Every structure is written in C-alpha cells, then in structure tokens.
Amino acid sequence: xxxxxxxxxxxxxxxxxxxxxxxxxxxxxxxxxxxxxxxxxxxxxxxxxxxxxxxxxxxxxxxxxxxxxxxxxxxxxxxxxxxxxxxxxxxxxxxxxxxxxxxxxxxxxxxxxxxxxxxxxxxxxxxxxxxxxxxxxxxxxxxxxxxxxxxxxxxxxxxxxxxxxxxxxxxxxxxxxxxxxxxxxxxxxxxxxxxxxxxxxxxxxxxxxxxxxxxxxxxxxxxxxxxxxxxxxxxxxxxxxxxxxxxxxxxxxxxxxxxxxxxxxxxxxxxxxxxxxxxxxxxxxxxxxxxxxxxxxxxxxxxxxxxxxxxxxxxxxxxxxxxxxxxxxxxxxxxxxxxxxxxxxxxxxxxxxxxxxxxxxxxxxxxxxxxxxxxxxxxxxxxxxxxxxxxxxxxxxxxxxxxxxxxxxxxxxxxxxxxxxxxxxxxxxxxxxxxxxxxxxxxxxx
Amino acid sequence: xxxxxxxxxxxxxxxxxxxxxxxxxxxxxxxxxxxxxxxxxxxxxxxxxxxxxxxxxxxxxxxxxxxxxxxxxxxxxxxxxxxxxxxxxxxxxxxxxxxxxxxxxxxxxxxxxxxxxxxxxxxxxxxxxxxxxxxxxxxxxxxxxxxxxxxxxxxxxxxxxxxxxxxxxxxxxxxxxxxxxxxxxxxxxxxxxxxxxxxxxxxxxxxxxxxxxxxxxxxxxxxxxxxxxxxxxxxxxxxxxxxxxxxxxxxxxxxxxxxxxxxxxxxxxxxxxxxxxxxxxxxxxxxxxxxxxxxxxxxxxxxxxxxxxxxxxxxxxxxxxxxxxxxxxxxxxxxxxxxxxxxxxxxxxxxxxxxxxxxxxxxxxxxxxxxxxxxxxxxxxxxxxxxxxxxxxxxxxxxxxxxxxxxxxxxxxxxxxxxxxxxxxxxxxxxxxxxxxxxxxxxxxx
Numbered sequence: 001x002x003x004x005x006x007x008x009x010x011x012x013x014x015x016x017x018x019x020x021x022x023x024x025x026x027x028x029x030x031x032x033x034x035x036x037x038x039x040x041x042x043x044x045x046x047x048x049x050x051x052x053x054x055x056x057x058x059x060x061x062x063x064x065x066x067x068x069x070x071x072x073x074x075x076x077x078x079x080x081x082x083x084x085x086x087x088x089x090x091x092x093x094x095x096x097x098x099x100x101x102x103x104x105x106x107x108x109x110x111x112x113x114x115x116x117x118x119x120x121x122x123x124x125x126x127x128x129x130x131x132x133x134x135x136x137x138x139x140x141x142x143x144x145x146x147x148x149x150x151x152x153x154x155x156x157x158x159x160x161x162x163x164x165x166x167x168x169x170x171x172x173x174x175x176x177x178x179x180x181x182x183x184x185x186x187x188x189x190x191x192x193x194x195x196x197x198x199x200x201x202x203x204x205x206x207x208x209x210x211x212x213x214x215x216x217x218x219x220x221x222x223x224x225x226x227x228x229x230x231x232x233x234x235x236x237x238x239x240x241x242x243x244x245x246x247x248x249x250x251x252x253x254x255x256x257x258x259x260x261x262x263x264x265x266x267x268x269x270x271x272x273x274x275x276x277x278x279x280x281x282x283x284x285x286x287x288x289x290x291x292x293x294x295x296x297x298x299x300x301x302x303x304x305x306x307x308x309x310x311x312x313x314x315x316x317x318x319x320x321x322x323x324x325x326x327x328x329x330x331x332x333x334x335x336x337x338x339x340x341x342x343x344x345x346x347x348x349x350x351x352x353x354x355x356x357x358x359x360x361x362x363x364x365x366x367x368x369x370x371x372x373x374x375x376x377x378x379x380x381x382x383x384x385x386x387x388x389x390x391x392x393x394x395x396x397x398x399x400x401x402x403x404x405x406x407x408x409x410x411x412x413x414x415x416x417x418x419x420x421x422x423x424x425x426x427x428x429x430x431x432x433x434x435x436x437x438x439x440x441x442x443x444x445x446x
Numbered sequence: 447x448x449x450x451x452x453x454x455x456x457x458x459x460x461x462x463x464x465x466x467x468x469x470x471x472x473x474x475x476x477x478x479x480x481x482x483x484x485x486x487x488x489x490x491x492x493x494x495x496x497x498x499x500x501x502x503x504x505x506x507x508x509x510x511x512x513x514x515x516x517x518x519x520x521x522x523x524x525x526x527x528x529x530x531x532x533x534x535x536x537x538x539x540x541x542x543x544x545x546x547x548x549x550x551x552x553x554x555x556x557x558x559x560x561x562x563x564x565x566x567x568x569x570x571x572x573x574x575x576x577x578x579x580x581x582x583x584x585x586x587x588x589x590x591x592x593x594x595x596x597x598x599x600x601x602x603x604x605x606x607x608x609x610x611x612x613x614x615x616x617x618x619x620x621x622x623x624x625x626x627x628x629x630x631x632x633x634x635x636x637x638x639x640x641x642x643x644x645x646x647x648x649x650x651x652x653x654x655x656x657x658x659x660x661x662x663x664x665x666x667x668x669x670x671x672x673x674x675x676x677x678x679x680x681x682x683x684x685x686x687x688x689x690x691x692x693x694x695x696x697x698x699x700x701x702x703x704x705x706x707x708x709x710x711x712x713x714x715x716x717x718x719x720x721x722x723x724x725x726x727x728x729x730x731x732x733x734x735x736x737x738x739x740x741x742x743x744x745x746x747x748x749x750x751x752x753x754x755x756x757x758x759x760x761x762x763x764x765x766x767x768x769x770x771x772x773x774x775x776x777x778x779x780x781x782x783x784x785x786x787x788x789x790x791x792x793x794x795x796x797x798x799x800x801x802x803x804x805x806x807x808x809x810x811x812x813x814x815x816x817x818x819x820x821x822x823x824x825x826x827x828x829x830x831x832x833x834x835x836x837x838x839x840x841x842x843x844x845x846x847x848x849x850x851x852x853x854x855x856x857x858x859x860x861x862x863x864x865x866x867x868x869x870x871x872x873x874x875x876x877x878x879x880x881x882x883x884x885x886x887x888x889x890x891x892x
Binding site: 005006007009030033035036037039040041042043044046047050065067068069070071072073074075076079091092094096098099102104106113116117120121122127130132137139141143153154 | 451452453455476479481482483485486487488489490492493496511513514515516517518519520521522525537538540542544545548550552559562563566567568573576578583585587589599600
C-alpha cells in the first residue's frame with residue numbers, strides 16, 4: 001500500500017478521553033474511532049490487525065478439527081427463556097422489540113442458539129465429537145464501557161461449543177481448546193497464562209482463563225514466575241491422542257497461577273518458593289469452560305449412546321476475545337514512541353521510508369523495493385508522501401510496523417538501504433536484494 | 447475435510463416453508479437454519495460459500511484501490527437525525543434503547559456513519575479520491591421476510607462510499623465501482639446485468655442496479671438479448687485511466703436494459719430490434735449510486751480545494767448483497783438433483799466418493815488422493831462414511847460440488863478413478879496422478 005493512497009488518519013495530540021496506553025495509541029495511530037460509548041469503527045489499519053488475529057484464530061481452530069459456522073447477532077428471547085437465562089441475565093443484555101412486537105436480543109453469547117442447532121440436527125453418538133465455533137460480533141451493555149476496545153459494548157469474539165458423549169470426551173475437548181489457544185496466543189506474540197478461574201454466571205466445574213500480564217489488567221493475578229517460561233513452540237501434537245494433549249495441559253497448569261477470584265494464599269505460600277512468587281495484573285483474553293449438561297438438559301439436546309440409551313450431551317464453551325486482543329497486544333508490546341507489533345499480527349510487514357520523495361533515483365529504488373517485497377508475498381506500507389524524514393519516522397514508529405527500510409540518496413550511492421528493527425532500534429545496511437531476502441527469512445516461520 | 451468429521455446436516459425431505467428452489471436447496475444441503483423470521487444461522491457449508499463470496503468482493507475492491515474498514519452494527523440515532531433520515535426511515539429501521547435510555551438503531555446502511563468518519567479526519571482535496579468500504583451485517587425489519595437469505599432481515603452487505611472533489615471525479619468512482627462489480631460477479635459465475643434504476647429513498651442522479659436473470663426474481667426486467675453476451679473477461683484495466691474505464695461502462699450500459707421502475711416502452715421498441723427484445727425477471731445483487739452532496743451538505747463534510755475554497759465533498763454509495771448472492775447463484779445454477787456451484791464460489795473444490803469404505807485398497811487410494819488434492823492447494827470433501835454409493839452420490843449432487851472423483855475397486859484394478867463434472871454429468875477415467883493434475887488445471891485460472 002502506498003501511504004498517499006491509504007486512509008491513515010494519525011493524530012498528533014493524545015486524546016484526552018483515553019486512560020490507558022493501548023487506547024491512546026489506537027486512537028493516535030488512526031486504528032479506531034469511537035461512534036458511541038463502547039462502540040467503535042475499525043479504521044483501515046485497525047481492521048487489518050483485527051483480520052490478522054481472526055485469521056490466526058480460524059487457522060488454529062481448524063487445525064484441531066473444530067468447525068466454523070456463523071450465527072446471527074440477533075436472537076429470539078424465547079430461546080433464552082428455555083434455559084432460564086432471559087430473566088437471569090440482567091441489564092447487560094440488550095433487549096429489543098421488532099416491528100411485530102416480538103422480543104429479541106443482541107446475543108451476548110450463544111450457548112442457547114448453538115444448543116438449538118445441535119438438537120435440531122444431531123441424534124447419535126456416531127456424530128460426536130463435534131465442536132462448532134464462530135467469530136461474530138456480540139453486545140454486552142456494560143454500565144461503564146472504558147479502555148477503548150478492551151471493554152467495549154459491541155465486541156468481536158470467537159466462541160466455540162464442544163459436544164461430547166461423556167465426561168472424558170468432554171474433558172478432552174476442553175484440553176484440545178487449551179492447546180489450540182496456547183498456540184494461537186503464541187502466534188500473536190503473546191504470553192497468555194492459563195489460570196484457574198471461577199465459573200461465574202455461566203456455571204461449570206472446570207474453567208481456565210487466559211491472562212496476558214500487563215499493569216493495566218483488570219484482574220489481580222498470583223503466579224509462579226516459572227510459568228512465564230513455558231512455551232508450546234512448534235511441537236507437533238496429535239490432537240486425537242488424549243494422553244498427549246492432557247500432558248501438555250498438565251505442563252501448563254501445574255505451576256501456581258490464579259486470579260484473585262480463586263487465589264488461595266496458603267497454597268500460594270506452600271507451593272511456590274518465595275523467590276518465584278509474583279503478584280501482578282492481567283488482561284483476560286480467553287476462557288474455556290466445561291459445564292456438562294446445564295444447557296442440554298434444559299433444552300432437550302440428547303443423543304443416543306452405543307447401548308441405545310438417550311443421554312443429554314456433554315458441553316463446554318470456549319471463548320477468545322478477538323477485538324480486545326488488539327488492546328492486550330499493545331499493552332504488552334509498546335514503547336514511548338508507539339506500538340510495536342509482533343510479526344504475527346502486524347498490519348503491514350514492513351514500512352518503506354523514502355528520504356527524498358521526488359528524487360528520481362530514490363523514487364525508483366523505493367518502487368523497485370515495493371514490488372520486490374510484494375513479490376515475496378509480503379505487504380509493504382510505502383510512505384511516498386512529500387514529508388520530511390522526521391515526520392515519516394514518527395508515523396512508522398507510532399503505527400508500530402516491526403521492520404522499516406529507509407531509502408536515501410547517500411545509501412543508494414553505496415548501493416545500500418537501511419533495515420531497522422522497531423523493537424530493538426538496531427539498523428543494518430544491506431543491498432536492495434539482501435534486504436528483501438532478509439524479510440523473506442524473517443517472515444518465513446510466521 | 448472428511449465428511450465423517452464434518453457437520454453437514456442434509457435433509458431428506460423438502461421443507462414445506464421454502465417457496466423457491468434456492469431456499470429449498472440451502473435448507474436441504476444443511477447450509478442454513480432459520481432462527482427467527484428472516485434471521486439465519488449459516489451452518490458450516492453455507493458459511494464456507496459466504497466466505498468465498500466475501501473474499502472475491504474484498505479482492506476486487508482492493509484491486510481497484512478501495513480501502514476496507516469496519517463500522518459497528520449499532521449506531522446512534524443522533525447521527526441519523528443530522529441527515530434527517532431518523533424520522534424518514536420508517537418501520538424497516540430497527541430502533542433500540544440501551545440501558546441508559548439512549549436511542550440507538552441497528553444500521554440498515556451507513557451513509558451517515560461513514561460521512562462522520564470522513565468529516566472527522568479529512569479536510570483537503572489532497573486526500574482525495576477516497577473510497578472506504580466494509581462487509582458488515584445489516585438489519586432491515588422487512589414486514590414479510592421470505593425466500594430464505596434472498597430477503598432476510600439480518601443480512602450481509604458490502605457497502606462502499608466514494609468521496610471526491612468534483613462531479614467528474616465522483617463519476618469516475620461510480621464507473622470504477624461498475625467495473626469492479628462486473629468482475630466480481632463474473633468470478634462468481636454470474637451474469638449480472640447493470641440496469642438503469644430509480645434512485646429510491648437514498649436520493650441521487652446516477653444509479654444502476656445489477657440483476658441476475660432468474661424466473662424467481664422480484665423485479666420485472668426489459669432488455670436487449672445482446673446484453674447477455676457481454677463479458678469483461680480477463681482484460682487488464684488501468685483503473686486510473688478515466689476514459690478507459692468510461693469506455694467499459696459504456697459498453698455495458700448502452701444496450702437497453704431496465705427494470706420495471708425505469709422501463710420506457712416506446713424507447714424499448716424503437717431502440718431494440720424485435721427479435722432481441724426480452725422481458726423476464728431478475729434478482730438484484732448490487733447497486734451503485736452517485737448522489738453528490740446530499741449527506742456532505744447536511745452533515746458538514748467539506749474539503750478545501752486547490753484554490754483554497756471549501757466545498758461539500760461529492761459522494762456515492764455502492765452495495766453488493768453478499769448473503770443474498772448465495773440465493774441468486776443457486777437460482778441461476780441448479781438442476782433437479784441440487785445445487786451446481788460455479789468453481790469460483792464452491793465450498794469444496796472436489797468431492798471424493800469411496801465406493802467401498804472399509805476396503806483397505808480403496809481406503810488407501812482415497813487417502814492418497816485426499817492428500818494429493820490438498821497438496822495442490824485445493825480443498826476436497828471426502829465422503830468416508832459407511833454409506834451405500836447411491837446415498838453418497840445423492841449428497842454430492844445436492845450440495846453441488848462442481849467435480850467429483852469416484853474411487854472403487856474395479857477402477858483401481860485398472861489403475862483408474864472416475865472424474866465427473868456436476869454440470870454436464872460427463873465422466874472420464876483417469877489415473878490418480880492425472881486426476882489431480884486435471885483439477886489443478888481446472889482451478890488454476892479461478
């Protein structure tokens with residue numbers, strides 16, 4: 001993309017309404033615009049990052065065999081009366097009447113609807129295991145929406161629902177979600193720690209939240225420092241091998257890591273050596289639940305077992321906060337100049353800065369680089385505006401592209417351009433050919 | 447995808463509520479499930495086609511330089527009061543009050559919000575031309591939702607908004623949209639004819655609708671038969687060349703083609719030779735509008751011109767009915783056995799039918815084919831269920847994959863499998879290697 005043809009409305013001043021750094025930078029970098037309290041437009045740069053995150057979530061869900069579908073945003077109140085939640089849910093549910101006076105609501109979550117889909121079409125253990133998921137907009141009418149997309153009212157969420165014949169199979173689905181989530185967050189450049197959580201209004205026995213450590217997090221967290229060294233990495237996992245999947249989950253959940261809701265001070269002191277005890281704050285970016293037959297019993301979602309009996313299907317709900325992840329990633333990865341995108345989610349792979357726009361040889365070198373980067377299957381953002389170098393660097397730093405190529409007459413005279421790493425600030429001089437190869441290598445494993 | 451692990455709830459009976467063929471087949475093929483009147487879940491197969499269509503729309507918009515963003519589904523009533531449409535819109539607008547009593551609405555279209563984004567960030571002719579678009583869910587509270595996704599209440603639409611400095615530039619944006627739409631529809635296997643349309647409640651001078659000919663269409667259409675022979679094809683167009691783009695638009699809009707709203711019987715008779723006059727029905731799958739300064743004047747979206755004066759920006763709105771396209775494609779492409787997907791939008795590229803599930807050599811051949819097809823970058827659907835051949839063929843015909851490979855012991859003994867074209871019904875025997883190469887060739891240009 002050439003910046004002269006893009007829509008990147010960068011702000012010079014820090015907006016006064018933004019209390020935390022991710023909200024400030026998302027506004028300043030022209031990623032979002034507030035339309036109403038807790039409701040945002042995703043401007044082009046923000047939309048690109050949102051799509052990258054969505055794509056990672058899709059790829060990792062499909063990799064473990066989960067199946068995407070899409071449910072509507074509006075739901076019938078009658079469906080929620082079946083589970084009893086229509087009356088229980090309170091004011092966070094946005095209730096709507098249509099022109100015929102029918103009671104509707106904007107879905108805050110989808111257990112009822114997906115259970116309705118299941119009971120309409122599945123009758124036999126032969127069709128299990130089954131996990132259906134979607135990435136869809138939700139609405140929760142928060143009384144105090146704040147922190148930009150971190151606590152918005154209209155938000156994008158991945159919500160997945162597992163259906164299994166018995167408790168063991170359901171716990172395997174739970175574990176499968178844990179592994180797929182760990183891999184998703186790692187691909188986004190995040191350390192998200194699974195922490196034992198309280199079940200909350202949805203009910204359920206087994207539940208973990210995934211938290212990204214950040215001083216602006218809404219939850220207080222208590223953990224063993226060793227937990228932050230764990231990484232799934234590139235290991236190949238047979239997701240049908242229950243013991244192997246359980247082994248990974250054990251690896252990530254044995255060390256102490258809890259939110260204030262489930263924290264046990266005595267256990268923390270006895271189980272964690274003093275020098276590894278950490279107290280901090282975390283941002284919740286996902287949660288997995290195994291809740292059994294709460295909805296299937298209430299809504300009559302039964303399956304016939306191998307011996308011919310009918311049992312309510314065992315269920316779990318598993319969510320990733322897709323839109324809030326942008327805020328969480330920025331909270332975890334920025335400096336005083338702006339955002340530092342991890343390579344896995346960056347809106348553009350590299351920025352190209354032309355130091356002397358209008359000069360035939362720098363323009364031509366920039367155009368050649370631009371084409372060569374695209375030829376590697378990467379997306380460059382080429383700042384071809386007639387601006388001074390300082391302004392171009394400030395924009396690139398603010399929007400946080402992980403790599404920048406600087407092209408100027410002096411370097412070109414020596415056959416070189418400069419490649420700069422946003423995170424370290426380190427630069428090196430390379431030939432045009434070498435810089436393109438280098439970018440290809442950097443992104444090869446992403 | 448292996449069918450044994452997929453969620454494809456095919457129905458044996460024809461649902462009684464479905465009046466038209468696309469609605470019947472979408473229900474029978476397990477593509478959608480109605481959740482409330484005019485509100486549907488997109489089951490996995492339907493969701494896959496929806497994503498393919500969305501992807502084509504994105505690619506063709508980006509190809510002509512339009513920039514994607516995403517606006518929220520819920521909007522503030524105050525924004526619509528600025529344009530005067532909050533009171534004008536009538537009962538099709540779904541009006542909502544949040545917990546604070548603020549008046550909101552579920553966006554039926556986005557002129558007001560995108561104009562608000564524009565006026566907040568753009569001030570100068572130097573930032574033009576600019577076209578922003580999104581693919582987002584809309585809601586219109588139709589009094590009689592019917593025909594499945596063809597006239598739903600919650601529907602997915604691509605809506606794009608062009609901003610230009612003067613009328614000539616705005617008409618070029620209009621033309622650019624026409625060309626990008628023609629290419630989009632052709633990639634979906636559709637002949638969509640641009641027809642001069644009435645402007646309707648949105649206002650505006652220049653407007654064309656794109657109609658797919660189908661006996662179930664809601665509009666009566668009058669056209670010169672020669673118009674159906676026009677095709678954009680693979681020609682390369684410089685979208686910055688106004689004259690070239692205008693030339694294509696002239697080519698597609700000179701022959702007589704109008705809906706009943708703008709039909710001129712006298713002109714039809716004088717301009718079209720009798721043997722080429724056609725009267726039929728059409729499904730509207732898109733519309734482009736140039737409406738000038740209607741919203742920019744009402745909402746104060748002004749830009750400074752090169753000579754320093756301030757003028758309201760020239761605008762247009764351009765839409766594609768993404769979710770309704772699934773219905774339109776099926777109406778245009780089916781037979782009495784089921785859907786026939788064009789290659790450009792098919793949910794899976796090829797079906798693999800194992801005639802003797804459980805037999806070691808057919809199972810192993812199917813597995814090898816399955817991997818080889820994936821190796822070509824294509825998505826196969828492998829029917830690995832323990833079902834008789836007739837049931838497997840019926841399912842493949844119903845869901846409409848354009849190509850099917852049949853693998854049985856007799857063919858394998860001669861080193862052959864069978865490749866069948868869904869549209870023609872023609873089959874040929876090929877080696878396993880040749881069939882994979884053949885599929886690669888078929889999809890190379892898609």
